[in-house]
Amino acid sequence: MNQLLHSKKQNELGMACAILCALVWGILPIYWKSLHPINSLLIMFYRLVLACIVVFLGSLIVYKWKGIIEPLKKKEAIPVYILAGIVISTNWGLYIWMVNAGFIVQTSIGYYIEPLVICIFGAILLKEKIEKYTLAAFIIAGIGVVIMIFSYGEVPLLAIVLAMTFATYALIKKKLQIPALLSLFYETFFLLPVVIPCILYMEFTGRGAFTQGEPYQIGLLFLSGLFTAIPLSLFAMAANRISLIALGITEYISPSMALILGIFIYKETFDLIHFIGFIIIWIGLIIFTAGGIRSRRQFQGMEQEGQVNGRS
DSSP states (O other): OHHHHHHHHHHHHHHHHHHHHHHHHHHHHHHHHTTTTSOHHHHHHHHHHHHHHHHHHHHHHHHHHHHHHGGGGSTTHHHHHHHHHHHHHHHHHHHHHHHHTTOHHHHHHHHHHHHHHHHHHHHHHSOOOOOHHHHHHHHHHHHHHHHHHHHHTSOOHHHHHHHHHHHHHHHHHHHHOSOHHHHHHHHHHTTHHHHHHHHHHHHHTTOSHHHHSOHHHHHHHTTHHHHHHHHHHHHHHHHTTSOHHHHHHHTTHHHHHHHHIIIIISOOOOOHHHHHHHHHHHHHHHHHHHHHHHHHHHHHHHHHHHHHHHHO
16 A cells, blocks of 8 residues: 555656646746847857756766766767767757747747657667557648648748757667766767857857846856756656656647747747647647557556466
8 A cells, every 4th residue: 555655646746747847848938038139059058068067966966976977888878978969959059049039839849749750760760660549640740730831831940850859869868778867967068178169259259148148148048057957857757757658748738838928928920720730730649649548558458467367
């Protein structure tokens, strides 16, 4: 009974962490918008450096020096960390630029289709079995994206690149197989020799944050490390306590919040054809989620049956 109660509490804690993480990610467009007119690339550079400092301190507390050094013992680890860092920093930079350039609605499109892109990557690159519901969801969501393309009059390339970079990052993370805190530390640490000189160059040539931003914006900018590390830590805590299906469902909260912010707060274009496209994408996501839940329940049922047979 105590074990069951403990498991229930852990699950509740996991769901709370997942929802809180999604809410933080969902309001980040307001934060990035508040840093305008500081250069988006420079914001990303500062974010990378400050996130590295924050996760290093967190890793030192949680894993100590020995735990921090341990991942480097893996063969060919450093090139993978560097590649992951380049991919996620590209994603960060593009996202921040899109928010400040008035493409918040497109960011939501990108993060809506990103789970489906991950599934396709898994099927093609990792030879994972693609379920019928996943294929159906992908086709339906694809139709929604095509409608969005017609509504824009051009391919929503930024949204697609956003989805592709994050899906690629997820693929690389699967290969790394280390705790999120340590992974992010190395992904950012090995880029510092390039990023820090870029920051210094922009600051000393009059194009830096201290030239472009107000004092309060400089203060906000220096919180970017925390705004990166805190939701990531919450996400890691959730991933260790709840199913991937439940975690996946909560991931739709943040792009939905971004969509609402883009339409109602920042008055971005969103007409009837956009709305129809989003409805179709959401139908695909519902099929994807419902199919995943059903598949998970079937697996748990087979697992429980196997345990019963094993005892008998």
